[in-house]
Amino acid sequence: MSGEEEENAAELKIGDEFLKAKCLMNCEVSLILDHKYEQLRHMSEDPLNQVSQVFEKSLQYVKRFSRYKNPDAVRQVREILSRYQLTEFELCVLGNLCPETVEEAIAMVPSMKSC
Amino acid sequence: MFFHITLERNMQLHPRHFGRNLRENLIAKLMKDVEGTCSGRHGFVVAITGIENVGKGLIRDGTGFVTFPVKYRCVVFRPFKGQILEAVVTMVNKMGFFAEAGPVQIFVSNHLIPDDMEFQSGDMPNYTTSDGSVKIQKDSEVRLKLIGTRVDATEIFCIGTIKDDFLGVINDPTTA
Incomplete structure (x- = not known):
């Protein structure tokens, strides 16, 4: 494991395992x-009794910070961003x-x- | 950051679950055992989204329990040092403030809050700039950078900073 290296x-530097993994946007x-x-x-x-606290907190979080609600928009965002040679994480x-400006993005x- | 990854686990199943519902029982047990747990390597397991493969079971000597290797896909939340993310402020005190990003707790010390923000006590403690234009209090949404993570057996705890360009409050609950 390369996990010993400072992340x-x-x-x-997020470890090979996660670099190759499929990354998900909040939406x-x-x-x-x-x-x-x-x-x-x-x-x-x-259902609230069935789910873990981690699930509940994550759901609340992603709902609060989702920029796009509609599934088509979500797909389009990923499609447009994947035209550039970005890693999944980026x-x-x-x-x-x-980000709104180049400086902010960098x-x-x-x-x-x-x- | 959330990831969709494949993990493997050896599941032990009691013989009373054998029968035509074996697979269902196995999956139900997997969800119960794994969802909501946290490991330093993979972070928090938020939800299992599918089973990729259930391997051949191996009967354990003496007990009758059977061990199945199960490969499953799941959504995990793993914070990384250096990552920038948004979080909701949960508590403010003179030492700094706590924020939450999904299942993970983040502490931002007052040394890592810009120097022009002062702590104001009261029934709604907050950090405010001298001209009062920016305010951090409970329920504020902030964008912060993680500078350290500490991994426990059951929890990941992070230290963050808002003392950098493009970090800080993104939404003030009082003006919204």
């Missing part, structure tokens, strides 16, 4: 968790924070500078 997201997580929550609701009367940071994702 630093600014330099994209995508919101869609997935909402779907799962709906499924649970069909199965039992009291793509999701940009998708989550929506401050949010310093690893882009070297591109």
Whole structure:
């Protein structure tokens, strides 16, 4: 494992495992968790009792910080951002924070500078 | 940051669950065991989204329990040092403030809050700039950078800063 090495997201040192993994934007997580929550609701009367605190907190968080609600918009954001040679992690940071200027984008994702 | 990854786990199943519902029982147990847990390597397991593969079971000598290797896909939340993210302020005191980003708690010390922001006590403690234009209090939304993580057996705790460009309050609950 390369996990012993100091991790630093600014330099994209997040471990091989996560660098290659599929990264999710908050809005995508919101869609997935909402779907799962709906499924649970069909199965039992009291879905809040069924889910873990981690699930509940994550759902609240992604709902609060989702920039795009509509699934088509979410797909488009990912499609547009994936045209550029960004890693999954960079793509999701940009998708989550929506920087407005180049300076802001580089401050949010310093690893882009070297591109 | 949230990730969608594949993990593997050896599940032990009691013989009373064997039968045609074996797979369902196995998956229900997996969800109960894994969802909501936290490990230093993978972060918080938020939700299992699918089962990729259930391997051949191995009967354990003496007990009758069977161990199945199960591969499953799940959504995990893993904070990284150096990452920038948004969080909701949960508590403010003179030492700094606490914020939450999903399941993870983040502490921002008053040394890592810009120097022009002063602590104001009262029933709604907050940090305010001298001209009063920016205010951090409970329920404010802030954008912060993680500068340290501490991993416990069951929790990840982070230290953050808002003393950098493009960081700080993004939404004030009093003006919204």
